[in-house]
Amino acid sequence: MGTSLAVLVLTCVAFLTTDYIVNGKNLSQTLITRAGIIAANSTAPLATHNGEDAAIILSSLRLDPHIVAACMYDSDGRIIAKYPLSAPNEVFPGSPERQGHRFEKSHFIVFEPILQGNRWLGTVFLKSDLTELNDRFQLYSIILIMIVVASLAVSYGLSVRFQKDISGPIRDLAETARSIAIQNDYTLRARIRGTEEVGLLADSFNNMLDQIQHRDSSLQKINEALQKAEERFKSTLDHMLEGCQIIGFDWRYIYINEAAQKQNRRSKEELLGNRYMDMWPGIEATTVFGILKRCMEERIPDHMENEFTFPDGAAGWYDLSIQPVPEGVFILSEDITKRKHLEDERVELQKRLQFQTLFESVPGLFLVLKPDLSIVGASDAYLNATKTKREEIAGRGLFEVFPDNPNDPTADGVSNLRSSLERVLKNRVADTMALQKYDIRRPESEGGGFEERYWSPVNSPVLGAEGEIEYIIHRVEDVTEFVRQKQSKAAKENDPSGLQAKMEKMEAEIFSRSQELQEMNGKLHAANDELVKRNIENQESEQRIQNLNADLTLRASQLEVVNKELEAFSYSVSHDLRAPLRHIDGFADLLRKHTAGKLDEKGQRFLTTISDSAKQMGVLIDELLVFSRMGRTEMRAAKIDLGRLVKESIDALSEDTLGRDVRWNIGALPHVEADEAMLRLVFQNLLGNAVKYTRNCKKTEIEIGCTAKANEHEFFVRDNGAGFDMQYADKLFGVFQRLHRSDEFEGTGIGLANVRRIIQRHGGRTWAEGKINEGAVFYFSLPEHQHDDD
């Protein structure tokens, strides 16, 4: 409102000012004119100094009420006439100015000269008041002020209305928007009031807020769901029995769960945020690091069983699964130390079992005792002799199983045996017992009770690694029959010394036998240790093999990639090189047609050279492609009838041998294992060469044959053509190498290089002999069997 007021006021002021000025101008103009008229009419009275006439003229001024005074001056400056007649002389200026007009305080005065031709006769003086001007000014001012006031009123009235209907609601809307922005509260809504349009605006605004609120709440829900999912995920990982770790691309620990912390024997506070290699110095030299690196850099997952040695020397086995994840690498680790130990134990046990079975079936009666005299083993023979079963006695005390015969008051088996065993324990050497009566229990199925038995025992110790007694072997000879016989014999003849000697002899024998047994036992132990050592070495070798395999696989796949790239490269090179070639050839051809007749012989030759060169290059490209492919294509070995292959190659050369006297001598050719397409190329090349280089012969003779050598077939192709200088024989098979100029015999120099490559890939060799103008022989060998290692 202030603006409009200012504008209005300014307009009014401008209008007033303009009006005043214009009016003023008009007024002055009018008066000047009047003065002029008077002056023009006053020449006569002034010339005649007629004051009365002059006064009459002046009196006409009474028609203009605003002229308050006027007078005429003569040439001397004296007043000769006045208007009004009654005016005193003081009202007029004393002396007239020549000519001029101006506004004075409240009057306008004019001096106008009275001229007759060039003679200045006098001056007219007019004085007018400015009431007209002022009245008008006042009037307009009042009108304008009224207008301004009215406008103000209307303007105010309207503004009040707008306020109510438009700016109020709009301001509310703005306020609401601001509150929403500040408080981030999308549940606020604008109040709908005011005019239709504003109401519509508020309505749309509210709709928009509905949408926003809706979106906002969905967003919140999604965020919550995301957070929950993340927590669930984290919680799952947290509680897994297997260890979970996540290592970032910068090799710092991002996450590690409880299980992994236990396995690593370090807390997550120690590890998180730190670099893997800083936490485990020396880890970079290990296989597991290599795998981690591969996964980190090439995103290749892997799996391995790894034995990890802690700084304090302890070691554990872990089954590691290593996966690439968006943050870096994820390691799933399972502690399989126990499993490994169990496996080792099982292996150990199996070995023991084998020994045990061996041991138990050995002829000879013995018991194996622990130092506490409990039974840990017995041979089958012993069990038979004592009528016991293994499961009855194993693990039980010796004397519990074999007590004295309670019915025999003189039984001293237990005490003697115990003494002997104690001697062994103390002295750690074998102890031979004297002949001992020691009755055995008869099993219930046979009637129960005890049976008489005589034994000759030797007890010997088995020492462990540190010299302590691990076992005692109780070896016996059942001498019951012998004793009975002796007893019955002794009853017939009283020969104590004979008996004694025999007894001693037997004792000695028994003793030496038990010595042997001890020795054997020692050897068995040594053998066992050896086996254990071998096993460990095997494990290490296996690991090394695994690593090598992994390396090889990697290399192989890298090679494949390189091969594929080479294939793509040579294909696209050949393709792209061909385009300009055929353009050269094609346009040279067109040029030839275009200039037929107009071009001289030299010109024609130039054109032909261009075309030929382009064609030559095309051939080179093709051959180079073939050559490169020969080195990379997979070989497909099959049994091939070489005789047939050679015949087919000769047929293919029929065009080149047309009209020539060519004799083919084909020897017996075996079947070989080789790649048919490649061998076909070999024969095409060698036979083609033979035909080519015998071109200048009257009679061409080409011989093809084969000699069997140890483990290989040696083939040759002989011709009677141009031959070559043996001095350069080693260049023959080189790429793009030739021994003849291209104007003698055309060629690219790739053919033989191809042949060599193919034969080499089959595991054979190529060589040649020749003499200039006396022909050449080309040899190649093929092994009898192809190995499947290509």
Next chain:
Amino acid sequence: MNGFKRILLMEDNPKDVELTLAALDEHNLANEVVVVRDGAEGLDYLYMRGQFQMRASGNPAVILLDLKMPKVDGLEVLRQVKSDSGLKTIPVVMLTSSREEKDLVLSYSLGVNAYVVKPVDFQEFLNAVKELGIFWAIINEPPKDSA
């Protein structure tokens, strides 16, 4: 039958276009050859859309198709043509860069039935169209130096 003598040549390399037209021109066929510079234009022509909306109606008698073109390549055009009921009767001659490329194209069993190695030698072109059995649809007079 006038429109049926049209040959549609799809070739992006301008030099190859010139060579082909020269070969055909020698035997009064150049007037009937429509040249497009890539597979997209070729399909526009066949479907009478885009810049070819106002062309004379009727399918061309044969399509000469370059394998490698920008935007839509030869094999893609072949696939579309052979799967469209209105277009699949048009014989298609593939242009290859070399004889061994022929093997590559053969391996795509999309109904390719004739090849011509670039540059289009007229005799070769004749052989190809003879193979397709549309000899008389194309040739309006025996060539001056036919075998």
